[in-house]
Amino acid sequence: MQIDLSGKSAIVTGSTAGIGFAIAQGLAEAGAEVTLTGRTQERVDSAVQTLKADVTGAKVSGVAADLGSTEGCQALIAARADTDILINNVGIFGPQDFFEIDDDTWEQFFQVNVMSGVRLSRHYAQGMKARGWGRIQFLSSESGLNIPAEMVHYGMTKSAVQSISRGLAKVLAGTGVTVNAVLPGPTRSEGVVNMIAQMAEQEGVSQEEMEARFVKENRPSSIIGRLATPEEVAHMCVYAASPQASATTGAPLRVEGGIVDSMA
Known part of the structure; x- marks a missing residue:
């Protein structure tokens, strides 16, 4: 199977590094014209240049915007009025004791992780529907199913986007537009690598040892027994964005290494 996205446009939010960048690279390699997004112009410009260097002939550009706000989403929409493929990847995470999570933090996580995708999908889905x-x-994340005790606020947002994905797929039934949720497990994204590096420093062990301990202690049901790579997650996303995935919609597409101990 050869995925060809020539002539298609794509927006990948939160794509200056990690999973988002890997998805953008995969889409560009398949021939799509890709828009990267990030919060600062410097990081966006750097990611665009890196992607152009990595993928010969890549058609890629960037928009700097804080998508955790209405204004930021509108700025992206103003810069890119339409797209064929929308990847709602932007998100924040971080462990925190439930009793220390204040209202502002709950709201911040909801705005960035959930409402960014709601606002952008509400706009871009209309053009997709009109074009057929x-x-x-x-x-989403496996944390949307296995809510982590140390990140209840994060798990809540990942459950929410899975619900939105399923509902929006029903709204768009019969239009030629598919909507899916992708559920990675712990992945070597920039944020996770930095978190494990901090943990390793606190424990006085190597980052490699800390990574192995993290999976064993925090995700003991993992079948692959390791962190996934951003590219492994991106492969699923590129397939789901392809014409070949036309019968895949309303689905939770799991790339979590078998952590979720369920066949459903």
Whole structure:
């Protein structure tokens, strides 16, 4: 199977590094014209240049915007009025004791992780519907099913986007637009690597040892027994964005290494 996205446009939110960048690279390699997004112009410009260097002939550009706000989403929409493929990847996370999570933090996580995708999907899905083809994805997580005690606020947002994905797929039934949620497990994204590095420093062990301990202690049901790579997650996203995935919609697409101990 050869995925060809020539002539298609794509927006990948939160794509200056990690999973988002890997998805953008995969889409560019398949021939899509890709828009990267990030909060600062410096990081966006750097990611665009890196992607152009990595993928010969890549058609890639960037928009700097804080998508955790209405204004930021509108700025992206103003810069890119339409797209064929929307990957709602932007998100924040971090462990915190439930009793120390204040209202502002709950609201921040909800705005960035959930409402960014709601606002952008509400706009871009209309053009997709009118054209009779489109792909929308929400990056959820295995933490949306196995809510982590140390990140209840994060798990809540990932459950929410999975619900939105399923509901929006029903709204767009019969239009040629598919909507899916992608559920990575712990992945070597920039945020996770930095978190494990901090933990390793606190424990006085190597980052490699800390990574192995993290999976064993925090995700003991993992079948692969390791962190996934951003590229492994991106492969699923590129397939779900392709014409070949036309019968895949309303689905939770799991790339979590078998952590979720369920066949459903």
